[in-house]
Amino acid sequence: MTRILSGIKPTGQLTLGNYIGALKRFKDFQDSGEVFIFIADLHALTLPIDPEVLKENSRDIAAFYLASGLDPKKATIFLQSSVSAHAELNAILQNYLYMGELRRMTQFKDKSAKMNDNQIGLGLFAYPVLMASDILLYDANIVPVGEDQIQHVEITRDLVNRFNHRYGDILVMPKAQVNKVGARIMSLSDPTKKMSKSDPKGDIFLKDDMKTIRKKIMSAVTDLGCEVKYDPENKPGISNLLTIYAALSDISISEAEERFVGFRYGDFKKAVADKVEEILGPFKARYEEILASGEYLEVLKEGAKKAEEIANVTLKRVQKAVGLLPIE
Ligand code: AMP
Numbered sequence: 667m668t669r670i671l672s673g674i675k676p677t678g679q680l681t682l683g684n685y686i687g688a689l690k691r692f693k694d695f696q697d698s699g700e701v702f703i704f705i706a707d708l709h710a711l712t713l714p715i716d717p718e719v720l721k722e723n724s725r726d727i728a729a730f731y732l733a734s735g736l737d738p739k740k741a742t743i744f745l746q747s748s749v750s751a752h753a754e755l756n757a758i759l760q761n762y763l764y765m766g767e768l769r770r771m772t773q774f775k776d777k778s779a780k781m782n783d784n785q786i787g788l789g790l791f792a793y794p795v796l797m798a799s800d801i802l803l804y805d806a807n808i809v810p811v812g813e814d815q816i817q818h819v820e821i822t823r824d825l826v827n828r829f830n831h832r833y834g835d836i837l838v839m840p841k842a843q844v845n846k847v848g849a850r851i852m853s854l855s856d857p858t859k860k861m862s863k864s865d866p867k868g869d870i871f872l873k874d875d876m877k878t879i880r881k882k883i884m885s886a887v888t889d890l891g892c893e894v895k896y897d898p899e900n901k902p903g904i905s906n907l908l909t910i911y912a913a914l915s916d917i918s919i920s921e922a923e924e925r926f927v928g929f930r931y932g933d934f935k936k937a938v939a940d941k942v943e944e945i946l947g948p949f950k951a952r953y954e955e956i957l958a959s960g961e962y963l964e965v966l967k968e969g970a971k972k973a974e975e976i977a978n979v980t981l982k983r984v985q986k987a988v989g990l991l992p993i994e
Pocket residue numbers: 673674675676683684685686687688689810811812813814815848849850851852860861862
């Protein structure tokens with residue numbers, strides 16, 4: 667059976683970009699494959715974060731996972747830090763990725779650009795090793811992610827080739843899978859930048875109230891001209907809104923374009939806001955309920971048990987392959 671694995675790191679408020687690029691899609695796999703979805707809390711430590719904020723973000727993501735339609739009976743939902751095999755495999759695999767290739771990672775370059783060497787933690791530099799460990803522990807075949815994470819899955823693939831070449835057929839080759847529509851949602855205030863977790867004006871946060879969300883969409887930066895047309899180069903703002911609309915409606919970009927022929931920008935934005943409200947409204951209500959009930963705690967406990975069983979089998983296989991002496 668196909669194994670699917672993905673995770674989100676609890677570093678800040680989740681955005682509409684996270685929802686479209688990752689969260690929304692996870693449940694689609696749970697009827698056809700074995701799904702592992704985790705909260706990448708160890709990854710959240712790669713940049714300074716307040717302990718209370720980290721805990722709150724982790725609870726939020728657990729509740730968002732359940733609100734997105736993931737069913738804990740079908741999917742294994744867990745915290746990365748509660749399965750120690752992640753850190754153990756990391757300790758082995760760090761010897762099979764090299765400084766030169768890690769230094770070329772776009773995410774590392776972006777995040778460390780404004781820091782000097784005495785501020786950059788080793789964990790930020792070695793981020794892809796831990797991510798490779800996450801993926802490889804579960805023999806994952808498919809890794810659904812947004813576009814920005816493709817490079818990390820690619821380096822995982824390089825690692826698999828290198829490792830298997832040396833030790834035989836030990837690690838399973840994973841493949842990144844990105845959305846056809848919405849692999850990279852852009853900021854509403856600067857549509858040439860990715861919607862990340864850092865810009866309160868340009869990012870739609872899943873925890874924003876509906877009024878704020880509508881306001882952000884209505885004041886999204888648009889472009890010259892007046893046609894609602896997909897043209898990311900010359901009309902990045904309109905193209906981003908069309909992408910959001912299409913992704914949330916599960917239709918293609920050209921179908922979305924057809925719907926808005928002859929629309930003025932203002933009316934188009936209103937339709938986008940309505941669509942976002944239609945989808946996020948019920949989703950947010952479920953999230954609130956789940957958070958208040960605390961039911962996510964039991965899910966995480968059970969998930970950790972199931973994940974651990976599978977992860978430990980892979981860990982043993984790798985330990986044996988590299989020559990760590992088995993004593994049981
Ligand atoms: P992160 O918030 O960096 O842990 O990302 C979690 C998941 O959301 C990853 O699969 C990312 O690729 C995806 N993601 C984050 N931001 C965006 C965005 N603006 N558009 C599409 N996908 C995104």
